[in-house]
Amino acid sequence: xxxxxxxxxxxxxxxxxxxxxxxxxxxxxxxxxxxxxxxxxxxxxxxxxxxxxxxxxxxxxxxxxxxxxxxxxxxxxxxxxxxxxxxxxxxxxxxxxxxxxxxxxxxxxxxxxxxxxxxxxxxxxxxxxxxxxxxxxxxxxxxxxxxxxxxxxxxxxxxxxxxxxxxxxxxxxxxxxxxxxxxxxxxxxxxxxxx
Amino acid sequence: xxxxxxxxxxxxxxxxxxxxxxxxxxxxxxxxxxxxxxxxxxxxxxxxxxxxxxxxxxxxxxxxxxxxxxxxxxxxxxxxxxxxxxxxxxxxxxxxx
Numbered sequence: 632x633x634x635x636x637x638x639x640x641x642x643x644x645x646x647x648x649x650x651x652x653x654x655x656x657x658x659x660x661x662x663x664x665x666x667x668x669x670x671x672x673x674x675x676x677x678x679x680x681x682x683x684x685x686x687x688x689x690x691x692x693x694x695x696x697x698x699x700x701x702x703x704x705x706x707x708x709x710x711x712x713x714x715x716x717x718x719x720x721x722x723x724x725x726x727x728x729x730x731x732x733x734x735x736x737x738x739x740x741x742x743x744x745x746x747x748x749x750x751x752x753x754x755x756x757x758x759x760x761x762x763x764x765x766x767x768x769x770x771x772x773x774x775x776x777x778x779x780x781x782x783x784x785x786x787x788x789x790x791x792x793x794x795x796x797x798x799x800x801x802x803x804x805x806x807x808x809x810x811x812x813x814x815x816x817x818x819x820x821x822x823x824x825x826x
Numbered sequence: 827x828x829x830x831x832x833x834x835x836x837x838x839x840x841x842x843x844x845x846x847x848x849x850x851x852x853x854x855x856x857x858x859x860x861x862x863x864x865x866x867x868x869x870x871x872x873x874x875x876x877x878x879x880x881x882x883x884x885x886x887x888x889x890x891x892x893x894x895x896x897x898x899x900x901x902x903x904x905x906x907x908x909x910x911x912x913x914x915x916x917x918x919x920x921x922x923x
Contacts, residue, residue: 691864
């Protein structure tokens with residue numbers, strides 16, 4: 632996606648005429664966008680390349696349905712988001728969140744955050760990120776996505792709306808619901824003994 | 827800002843400091859494989875989304891049908907039927923005259 636000189640309309644036109652080279656170029660052009668979405672919403676136990684492949688195949692098979700109402704990358708990102716959510720939904724169960732599931736670093740970060748005992752160190756950032764992903768795993772896929780985009784990636788409500796195709800009110804409702812669930816989770820963790 | 831907001835902000839700020847890698851290029855052979863697979867696949871039906879909704883609609887309709895029969899069970903099986911007065915307004919007017 633960094634290549635600003637890429638002729639997307641021309642490439643799409645060639646892809647529609649079944650040009651294999653153009654199809655390859657399109658995949659290479661959109662790969663960073665798709666893999667970023669896949670990685671940030673990767674369901675457990677699913678290989679990122681497999682999921683990315685599914686997304687691209689959906690994109691190609693639905694290409695005739697693209698009317699140009701939204702920019703093409705937005706259209707593709709919606710397919711990517713929907714595919715990831717479907718995959719997460721198919722996995723159904725989110726395991727219960729327990730202290731015992733956390734690594735030593737993650738538990739330490741969580742402990743520091745919950746007790747507010749002392750400042751966490753910048754070196755704990757990776758552990759914090761992993762911890763956030765584990766917490767987000769407890770949310771519904773749609774709610775998880777909204778919080779991830781809003782808080783982690785610092786997207787605006789309008790940007791999230793564009794990427795997902797959900798209206799802004801729905802995005803706000805999902806963010807509210809997700810935060811309430813996270814708050815409940817924090818309360819439960821505070822009540823539990825750290826084993 | 828309540829206690830949870832403070833805790834969450836603290837955690838998320840720290841998590842954001844862990845940069846994920848730059849956008850990578852596609853793995854070698856990935857684009858070729860995907861393009862070849864796509865060439866063998868038929869276009870998706872434009873009704874694919876509708877089908878999913880239609881199935882749910884069918885299930886809801888079936889449930890409503892069952893509920894309607896269940897609530898009207900006594901009338902159906904008692905052999906009683908409501909008799910509607912079949913009046914002919916035009917005839918009545920002519921009779922009056």
